[in-house]
Amino acid sequence: MDSDTKVFCPCFEPRESRHRTTQEPPTTMLEPPTTLTDPNCSFNTKDVYFCTNCQSIKCNRCSEPEIESKYCPSCMSIARAGCNSCPRNCFTCPLCRTNLTVTPGGPRSYTFQCEGCEYSYVQKTESERLTVPLLRVVKASTLLNNASYTRFTELCNQLEREGLEGTDALSAVSQTGQKLLNRLPPDLQLKSLSVAETKQADASPVLFDEEADLSVAVQFEGIKNQITPTSQIHLPGMVPISTRLRTKKSILCKLCRKIIIKPDKEPTIIKFLKSSYFHDIFPTIKVALPANTHSQTTNFSMNDALSEETQNCTFLISFINNCKLLTDVTISTNQKHVFQIKSPPEMLFMEATIPVPHFKLGAKPEKLNKPELIVKTIPTHYLTKNTKLARVEAINRVGSKHDEGTEKGINWVSLNLKVKISSIIEEADSQLKATVVESLKGIRLPIFVTVVNDRCDFGCWCLINVGKLIEEGSHA
Amino acid sequence: MTYIETSSGNRISREAVITGSDRILISGHTTVHPYAYLHGQVTLHDSLHPEDAQDLVPTISIGKYCYVDHHASLTPPAYPSEKHLHGTLKIGNYVVLGEYCAVEAASLGNRILVGARARLSNMCVVYDCCVIEPDTVVPPKCVVPPFSLVSGAGPTFKVKDLNGCYKEIIELEARELNVLG
Numbered sequence: 001m002d003s004d005t006k007v008f009c010p011c012f013e014p015r016e017s018r019h020r021t022t023q024e025p026p027t028t029m030l031e032p033p034t035t036l037t038d039p040n041c042s043f044n045t046k047d048v049y050f051c052t053n054c055q056s057i058k059c060n061r062c063s064e065p066e067i068e069s070k071y072c073p074s075c076m077s078i079a080r081a082g083c084n085s086c087p088r089n090c091f092t093c094p095l096c097r098t099n100l101t102v103t104p105g106g107p108r109s110y111t112f113q114c115e116g117c118e119y120s121y122v123q124k125t126e127s128e129r130l131t132v133p134l135l136r137v138v139k140a141s142t143l144l145n146n147a148s149y150t151r152f153t154e155l156c157n158q159l160e161r162e163g164l165e166g167t168d169a170l171s172a173v174s175q176t177g178q179k180l181l182n183r184l185p186p187d188l189q190l191k192s193l194s195v196a197e198t199k200q201a202d203a204s205p206v207l208f209d210e211e212a213d214l215s216v217a218v219q220f221e222g223i224k225n226q227i228t229p230t231s232q233i234h235l236p237g238m239v240p241i242s243t244r245l246r247t248k249k250s251i252l253c254k255l256c257r258k259i260i261i262k263p264d265k266e267p268t269i270i271k272f273l274k275s276s277y278f279h280d281i282f283p284t285i286k287v288a289l290p291a292n293t294h295s296q297t298t299n300f301s302m303n304d305a306l307s308e309e310t311q312n313c314t315f316l317i318s319f320i321n322n323c324k325l326l327t328d329v330t331i332s333t334n335q336k337h338v339f340q341i342k343s344p345p346e347m348l349f350m351e352a353t354i355p356v357p358h359f360k361l362g363a364k365p366e367k368l369n370k371p372e373l374i375v376k377t378i379p380t381h382y383l384t385k386n387t388k389l390a391r392v393e394a395i396n397r398v399g400s401k402h403d404e405g406t407e408k409g410i411n412w413v414s415l416n417l418k419v420k421i422s423s424i425i426e427e428a429d430s431q432l433k434a435t436v437v438e439s440l441k442g443i444r445l446p447i448f449v450t451v452v453n454d455r456c457d458f459g460c461w462c463l464i465n466v467g468k469l470i471e472e473g474s475h476a
Numbered sequence: 477m478t479y480i481e482t483s484s485g486n487r488i489s490r491e492a493v494i495t496g497s498d499r500i501l502i503s504g505h506t507t508v509h510p511y512a513y514l515h516g517q518v519t520l521h522d523s524l525h526p527e528d529a530q531d532l533v534p535t536i537s538i539g540k541y542c543y544v545d546h547h548a549s550l551t552p553p554a555y556p557s558e559k560h561l562h563g564t565l566k567i568g569n570y571v572v573l574g575e576y577c578a579v580e581a582a583s584l585g586n587r588i589l590v591g592a593r594a595r596l597s598n599m600c601v602v603y604d605c606c607v608i609e610p611d612t613v614v615p616p617k618c619v620v621p622p623f624s625l626v627s628g629a630g631p632t633f634k635v636k637d638l639n640g641c642y643k644e645i646i647e648l649e650a651r652e653l654n655v656l657g
Contacts, residue, residue: 075619099615099619261640263640270622272640279645390655
């Protein structure tokens with residue numbers, strides 16, 4: 001499901017240059033957006049939306065979700081608006097996040113058993129019949145069994161008790177501090193604070209009292225034993241976690257506040273009351289190396305990245321219409337794309353030539369219920385020889401290619417995209433070559449695609465992953 | 477590799493290992509590749525069939541436009557209390573099962589992509605429009621809600637939200653795979 005092509009959203013673009021990215025580009029020379037190469041601004045076409053009112057692409061930053069309903073992913077029941085976790089007895093394992101099976105373990109206990117790991121937990125209740133939901137019982141015992149929470153309570157109580165006894169506690173604290181100071185080596189004692197020095201003369205010397213220390217230690221040990229939880233699991237946070245709710249969300253355009261996506265509220269129903277996904281409007285762009293001509297067509301070699309001045313690559317680019325409307329497509333690219341690598345900068349240039357910049361994509365068939373029709377919607381390059389139907393279709397299409405390798409189907413068009421890569425470096429050492437080769441693997445060629453049909457009229461920048469193909473071609 | 481092609485458009489490989497073929501129901505336009513393992517010869521739990529009608533209830537039912545890849549294994553789920561008794565395995569339409577994946581789930585909805593080497597453990601339920609990534613282990617009795625992207629195994633097991641356009645994408649993928657083989 002990985003996509004070869006990413007689409008650029010101009011929402012991070014500075015205001016003055018934003019208009020250029022959403023409207024039709026000038027015919028003379030394209031100026032790419034400043035954030036075009038930013039990976040945070042390019043998205044998979046399946047993850048973005050399209051606002052028909054604004055006629056523009058909407059990514060997760062320029063769209064706003066609105067919760068329609070909340071439901072438990074375990075029992076699939078709709079929860080109230082204020083809830084964050086399932087109000088029923090749905091729990092997840094704190095170790096592996098798998099659903100827990102809750103069974104009555106005895107007259108006054110419930111056993112939580114994880115199906116994915118060895119985790120189990122026993123929850124004891126006060127009465128045989130539960131008067132409150134199990135979720136509340138578990139939450140209450142979480143607080144009681146939480147060691148840090150109980151220890152904090154115990155310390156608060158102790159301080160309160162000592163406070164009632166008068167100033168004995170404070171004097172004990174000052175004595176302990178003095179004892180620690182006396183334990184310091186003589187040279188460090190001299191460097192102690194001046195305030196301490198002034199008080200030292202008045203204070204009487206306190207000797208190390210081992211018995212007092214031991215009594216304090218015994219006292220703390222006693223508190224520690226008192227706060228040990230009685231349940232099987234002693235670590236805090238190991239109690240069952242109530243299942244977190246999932247949401248069904250509507251998507252709104254941040255600019256015009258119109259609803260882009262509106263799902264049905266029922267958790268198990270996958271119907272949409274309104275949907276405008278970018279993938280449904282924009283054609284799918286697939287890029288591949290031409291069949292049977294891997295090494296001949298792609299002259300570029302990754303190992304000899306800088307050995308020749310200019311190297312040529314040819315790719316097969318296919319546009320498949322996902323919309324049930326006849327669509328006009330125009331492709332344009334900037335004359336010379338400067339490809340920046342880390343050091344030295346701006347030493348590689350990429351120049352793309354598109355033989356047919358304007359074409360019409362046929363509408364996607366209304367119903368793809370017959371295999372004979374499905375096979376016609378697949379570009380020739382992707383037809384296999386595994387089925388009779390695919391083989392027959394491939395034979396029927398022999399000789400259907402037009403000039404310059406262009407081929408057209410019922411809802412698709414395939415073109416040959418020629419790319420020239422040149423460098424300004426004459427001599428390169430092996431280390432530099434390695435840097436260039438590594439950088440070439442991630443290059444994406446930007447093209448501007450304009451789509452016009454009865455439903456939309458817009459253009460956007462697409463980034464084609466040619467680096468991956470160059471690598472494939474050089475290995476072939 | 478030879479395939480048996482039925483009148484309803486099913487393509488079943490001769491090398492596929494199928495037990496209890498009379499208790500496996502395939503709707504149509506489904507491809508079963510070589511070495512796929514369909515274990516239909518199991519004893520159903522008494523509650524799932526009327527008396528003396530054990531053989532009439534299908535143990536595995538597969539919907540339209542499904543695609544079972546090489547070495548994929550389909551076994552009806554076993555009852556936790558009585559391991560020799562099984563429930564029925566229901567697979568919806570447009571379900572693609574990748575290579576070496578193992579399915580012991582109770583039910584799979586419509587439009588599901590299961591990646592290679594993924595494992596759907598005993599009694600788990602996967603709702604519509606889900607993508608199970610390769611090498612994922614879905615734990616037993618797990619419920620995967622609609623529009624979920626599932627990945628990882630054990631402590632790394634994760635369920636994320638999937639965009640609604642995957643409904644059409646998965647359907648088209650399943651249709652194309654059946655045409656291309």
